[in-house]
Amino acid sequence: MTDRAPQQVDRVLPTEEARDLIALVRDIVQGEIAPRAAEEEDAGRFPRDTFALLSESGLLGLPYDSAFGGGDQPYAVYLQVLEELAAARLTVGLGVSVHSLACHALAGYGTKEQRAEHLPAMLGGGLLGAYCLSEPSSGSDAASLRTRAVRDGGDWVITGTKAWITHGGIADFYTVLARTGAEGPKGITAFLVPGDAEGLSAAAPEKKMGMKGSPTAQVHFDGVRVPDSRRIGEEGQGFSIALSALDSGRLGIAACAIGVAQAALDEAVAYATDRRQFGRPIADFQGLRFMLADMATQIEAGRSLYLAAARLRDEGAPFSRQAAMAKLFCTDAAMRVTTDAVQVLGGYGYTADFPAERYLREAKVLQIVEGTNQIQRMVIARHLAGPETIR
Structure with missing residues (x-):
């Protein structure tokens, strides 16, 4: 059965720009997302073309600084966009949320040079992100993660496995939390890893009871080398x-x-x-x-x-x-x-x-x-x- 477009919730929006934004989202929902949702979820198809459209429309960087390609929108507006998208298809709404989560570290803790180099493509260049914190043996106890990053000259070499990664295997970039020091939360550092990095691979997607169109997979780091310029924040600041x-x-x-x-x-x-x-x-x-x-x-x-x-x-x-x-x-x-x-x-x-x-x-x-x-x-x-x- 084809899903009907969701009912339009009355929203209190602070600006004309925000009202236009919600109108744009509803047009995309009615024209592109809702009509295909049931069929694509049943078939387990990820709507990469939809995310490309959302990126072109400026909807993948809404809460971030326009100087780096974001939308300068309040979080209260961004969240209402997520609600509209999730009502039509959770794979899309949650996917946008995960992408925004993957951008958060660089946007909030990266240097000006790092943000200028990477954020425009992440926020509006058609890229899709993933967030790598959980591991097979550390879910709720994230501070006990075992993926390790070791310095080698001006690079870091990352080895380990992340689990339950939304967009695992299809993301263009991964925000990765890895251990660079002693056990516990103070020994963790954040890195921005390209999706095509040598040594990075993904397992077959998990077979889930829902959200079949959204790939969730383990991501393996087998000696993945990234330069120190892709370290986000200070060493030990990752947690x-x-x-x-x-x-x-x-x-x-x-x-x-x-x-x-x-x-x-x-x-x-x-x-x-x-x-x-x-x-x-x-x-x-x-x-x-x-x-x-x-x-x-x-x-x-x-x-x-x-x-x-x-x-x-x-x-x-x-x-x-x-x-x-x-x-x-x-x-x-x-x-x-x-x-x-x-x-x-x-x-x-x-x-x-x-x-x-x-x-x-x-x-x-x-x-x-x-x-x-x-x-x-x-x-x-x-x-x-x-x-x-x-x-």
Whole structure:
């Protein structure tokens, strides 16, 4: 079944430029993304042409400095773009979020010379990025990563394996966190590695329950040599760079989750108002009406939460706790809303003829990526009560 274009959410946007931007996104969604989403996800096809179009349209660098090819947009606007894209196809919305995450280290911690050399192509030159932090033995415990970078003259030689890498094997550049010093978070450094570097390879993509169009793969670094000019930040600064990127990335996941939830609600409302039982639309029955009302309320609450956190970020205020809260609440809400959407459709919701089952499968991964929701609860609790006491 071909997906319908998502319903247009009423948005409060700060400028005419932002309103034009959302209008552009909706045109692309309706013309290029939504009509192909179901077929391409079922076939497991990655829409590289869509990302090329998004790059040409200036949508891959929205929150970054226009001096380096970015869009100078507030994070609150960028996240609403992500929501629109994810509502049409999560592979696209999450892909843009991951690309933005991969650009974060260089944009925020690179030298002026590094940014001038690399960012224009990364933000608007048709390139696609990936972010390499997790490993087979270090997911939530990222500070224990084992991929190692060793100095060799003016170069670094990187050896190890990264896991669960979105765009693994197809990315044009990888932001890689590797160990350059002692064990623990202070021994980690960030590097910008070209996708065609000698010694870099990817395993076959993981076979996933959802997001089949988005390749997720292990990436192997077999003595990959990069010059010191591709080191981002100071030696040993990599873990703090990674945490900074993840705070922003978690807001991206929150926005994508609300996009998926909104798409599921739209599908449920359309079905409930069309489907007739006992001589009237099933949307007339109070039990179902209350279910739809609860779904809509969770979506609005989640949207408000991620936008509030984004505004803090835009103001330069601390937002780590709010980012964790937004990621936690929005992704849990998406799981509840998509589950309820399948229930509203009944037997049809369990079939691939309707997109509700796909939304449910896709929502699950959002509770896991960029820090599981259990990790988000730990982050929030640390802000409230301080670090855990080790006995």
